[in-house]
Amino acid sequence: MLDTDWSDCWRGAFRIELRAEAIGLAGRGWPVLPGTYPAVGESVTDQTGADPDWQTPVPVHQNWQDEVGAHPHRVAAWWTEAPYSLLVATGTVVDAVEVDDQLGRRAAGLLRALGQPAPIVAMPNGRWLFLTTASATGCPAELRDRESVRYHGEGSWIPLPPTPFEHGVVHWRVKPEVWGWRLPDAAVVHDVLFRALAGARTQLAVAEPSAA
Template identity: 70%
Template sequence: MLDTEWSDSWRGAFRIELRAEAIGLAWRGWPVLPGTYPGAADSTESGSAWTEPVPAHEDWRQRIGAHPQQVAAWWTGRPYSLLVATGTMIDAIEVDDSLGRRAATLLRATGHPAPIVAMPNGRWLFLTTSTDNVPSMLTANEDVRYHGEGSYVPLPPTPFQHGVVHWRVKPEIWGWRLPAAEAVHDVLERALHGESAAPASAQPVFAAGSSAV
């Protein structure tokens, strides 16, 4: 999806859908934020042109945890992209398509796959609980990016160039529970080692009491 392809009808349709998703996530406690969108150079306070979704406001860190009514107001007039801040209740591990597919296969074998987001640029996001401890094997890999405190990731149906962000595994399938970060990190490490099947003794990956409801 290129900037020039964003007609008024597209903007209107996306605004309604993005607003509904943002409000729903905010009611569940997810730290959603408005992001920039195609064809709106003035949607950032700095006035820079849109290249990919980034927070629409320079003070976005102070907006984390806004009430759903405030979230609804943000999306009332513009088709802002839907971002979620990481490092508080939610983290994300970003990987390339190849690693993402291997890790998703391993997670499915456990019977408890994590919420997974796919972006049009070929990158996948594995959503987890927040943690300060990320294995060096992941942080040292140039194809892996950890999103923790001070970062953010896009959520569906945020537009990108050449496409729209979408769910590979929706969070509602698993009752909006977030998987334990350590368990997903372990699966990603195994996928980096080339493992293609989970052992028979695989344990559920959800943290005790973990929930985003």
């Protein structure tokens, strides 16, 4: 469960913050979706999306793909009902590559060195999300086949701040407004991640002693 106070007062204030962020993203054309959120006291998942067994958010609506691209007015109405988690569908406007903390830090350092705009999300479970434009070709195999890498494209979604998460809250490492809300080309970020991955392997090989 979420390690924080999920009282009615706190929940109400959090709903307002989530609603404001959702409306802002929807106004910029991002495909916002309401997600499940942690419940207190309910014995079963209720119809608003509160879930007592909640660990990570999933879309509230079973037909969530039909809701992609909802008007900001509809988005505002969703978050009037409940403190839904803030999800964004991937595969149309935005894609994301999810990596572990070590690879995330190396890739973020390379992006800074290149001066490349790239919104980055960090989750309390130690995973990072690198946001890109939607890719027509998906994620290259050299990244996709890595156990520590997960690609979010068509048919998937990602949580965005300030969504509650197991043991904490999702937050920005690099906010999109820092780069004028420009999403980087997917191929550029994929290349940087691959270089960061190759660098990590080289570093590990150098650190390991040679076999006798």
